[in-house]
Amino acid sequence: MSGGLDSTVSAAVAKSEGFDIFALTIDYGQRHKRELKSARAVGKSMEVKEHIVLRVDMTKIGGSALTDNRVNVPKSGVKPGIPATYVPARNLVFLSLAVSYAERVGASRVYIGANSVDYSGYPDCRPEFIKAFGKAANLGTKAGVEGSGMQIAAPLQTMSKGEIVKLGKDLGAPMHLTWSCYEGGKLACGKCDSCRLRLKGFAEAKTADSVKYE
Amino acid sequence: MSGGLDSTVSAAVAKSEGFDIFALTIDYGQRHKRELKSARAVGKSMEVKEHIVLRVDMTKIGGSALTDNRVNVPKSGVKPGIPATYVPARNLVFLSLAVSYAERVGASRVYIGANSVDYSGYPDCRPEFIKAFGKAANLGTKAGVEGSGMQIAAPLQTMSKGEIVKLGKDLGAPMHLTWSCYEGGKLACGKCDSCRLRLKGFAEAKTADSVKYE
Numbered sequence: 001m002s003g004g005l006d007s008t009v010s011a012a013v014a015k016s017e018g019f020d021i022f023a024l025t026i027d028y029g030q031r032h033k034r035e036l037k038s039a040r041a042v043g044k045s046m047e048v049k050e051h052i053v054l055r056v057d058m059t060k061i062g063g064s065a066l067t068d069n070r071v072n073v074p075k076s077g078v079k080p081g082i083p084a085t086y087v088p089a090r091n092l093v094f095l096s097l098a099v100s101y102a103e104r105v106g107a108s109r110v111y112i113g114a115n116s117v118d119y120s121g122y123p124d125c126r127p128e129f130i131k132a133f134g135k136a137a138n139l140g141t142k143a144g145v146e147g148s149g150m151q152i153a154a155p156l157q158t159m160s161k162g163e164i165v166k167l168g169k170d171l172g173a174p175m176h177l178t179w180s181c182y183e184g185g186k187l188a189c190g191k192c193d194s195c196r197l198r199l200k201g202f203a204e205a206k207t208a209d210s211v212k213y214e
Numbered sequence: 215m216s217g218g219l220d221s222t223v224s225a226a227v228a229k230s231e232g233f234d235i236f237a238l239t240i241d242y243g244q245r246h247k248r249e250l251k252s253a254r255a256v257g258k259s260m261e262v263k264e265h266i267v268l269r270v271d272m273t274k275i276g277g278s279a280l281t282d283n284r285v286n287v288p289k290s291g292v293k294p295g296i297p298a299t300y301v302p303a304r305n306l307v308f309l310s311l312a313v314s315y316a317e318r319v320g321a322s323r324v325y326i327g328a329n330s331v332d333y334s335g336y337p338d339c340r341p342e343f344i345k346a347f348g349k350a351a352n353l354g355t356k357a358g359v360e361g362s363g364m365q366i367a368a369p370l371q372t373m374s375k376g377e378i379v380k381l382g383k384d385l386g387a388p389m390h391l392t393w394s395c396y397e398g399g400k401l402a403c404g405k406c407d408s409c410r411l412r413l414k415g416f417a418e419a420k421t422a423d424s425v426k427y428e
Contacts, residue, residue, distance in 0.1 A: 052274050052275070054270070054271060054274055054275070055269070055270075055271055056268070056269075056270045056311075057268060057269055057270075058314065060266050060268055061266070061268070061311075061314050061315050061318050062318055063317065063318035086356060087314075088313075088314040088315075088317035088318050088355070088356070089310060089313045089314035089317055089351070089354060089355050090314070091354060092310040092313060092314070092350065092351065092354045092355070093307070093310040093311055093314055095310075096303060096306040096307040096309075096310040097270075097275075097307055099302075099303045099306060100272065100275050100301075100302040100303035100304070100306070100307055101275050101302070103277065103302035103303055104275050104276055104277035104302050123353070123354055123355055123356060123358065123359040124354035124355070126353065126354075128353050129350060129353040129354040132346070132349045132350035132353050132354075133350040133354065135346045135349070135350070136306065136343060136346035136347040136349070136350045137303070137306065139337070139340065139342050139343040139346050140303060140305060140306045140337055140338035140340075140343040140346075140347065141302070141303050141306070141337055141338070142300060142302070142337060144337065145337040
């Protein structure tokens with residue numbers, strides 16, 4: 001649960017499928033704490049069973065505009081290829097921590113908001129990665145060996161941002177509490193890839209976005 | 215690089231194969247800091263190119279004798295099945311962080327000391343897990359998509375502890391600086407699974423262990 005749109009709608013999908021939600025938020029040294037605040041608000045609004053915020057200092061690893069303040073966030077529009085905001089193997093790390101947490105609470109399904117349509121080039125959002133990770137998670141866990149197995153669900157996988165916003169609206173996901181901008185200003189910048197994709201999504205879904213832009 | 219025997223001998227294998235070593239140690243909230251001290255000493259002795267210690271607070275996840283002080287470390291001998299010292303999905307999390315670090319420094323191979331002969335029942339030490347993880351890592355990283363690929367090497371995979379000690383001796387690995395005991399006392403307890411396996415290894419290899427036991 002990052003505090004963004006996709007994980008919020010994913011959680012709403014999990015809830016609509018009858019699951020209790022154990023939310024995991026990773027404080028990985030991102031540029032700003034604004035999204036952590038949003039994540040907490042979303043969790044509270046969705047009445048999750050438990051919500052843990054785990055600190056993993058990925059700034060020590062660096063190598064991304066999101067974890068290294070010396071690297072600028074690109075603002076000239078979504079381009080093909082892997083962008084500067086790619087955090088090395090981030091979804092691999094986050095899913096692994098989620099699987100660890102799932103093992104402890106006895107959960108058999110991990111939801112992730114990854115989607116590969118408007119995904120701006122992150123290799124770790126692709127369906128083939130999610131599938132291969134699921135196989136590894138089953139072989140490397142107690143749940144996989146002795147228990148009920150460990151499923152990785154990426155319900156937004158093949159949806160556009162417009163479809164995600166529409167789904168979130170239908171499910172009553174608290175999208176008004178989410179934050180997408182890579183910068184942590186009072187207003188969203190409207191120019192980073194994440195803002196551009198969000199704006200496109202709300203426009204496509206003909207839905208009002210309660211986030212204010214510069 | 216945990217400060218234990220297996221990661222030290224693995225690093226010696228990597229070095230003998232001509233690689234520069236970028237060492238990653240995870241401070242995951244283990245019961246004691248003794249092994250972190252050993253990890254630093256091993257890294258220094260092996261003249262690694264860089265050594266980062268990453269804090270990941272797995273005590274917030276809990277569920278293991280190694281991360282939850284309310285759970286006792288078993289001392290009655292190595293038993294079949296998954297022991298209380300299993301940290302949920304630990305190797306999954308550690309390998310993921312190592313792959314993230316490898317991406318940043320431009321490394322194409324990640325070494326892990328996992329072995330499945332005397333492995334005391336951890337599912338995430340099994341060869342089939344390591345193999346499946348490697349596949350996921352290749353699909354989820356920039357190195358896998360655009361670059362030279364990301365190999366996961368577990369050179370001790372099929373060795374007994376005796377063979378590992380012998381190999382470490384042949385390669386001049388600084389085994390005298392390592393620490394294996396799950397407890398953090400001045401002397402090693404000699405009774406936890408990790409001490410038992412270490413003692414067995416040195417005995418089988420007919421090599422003197424410089425660690426002192428209670």
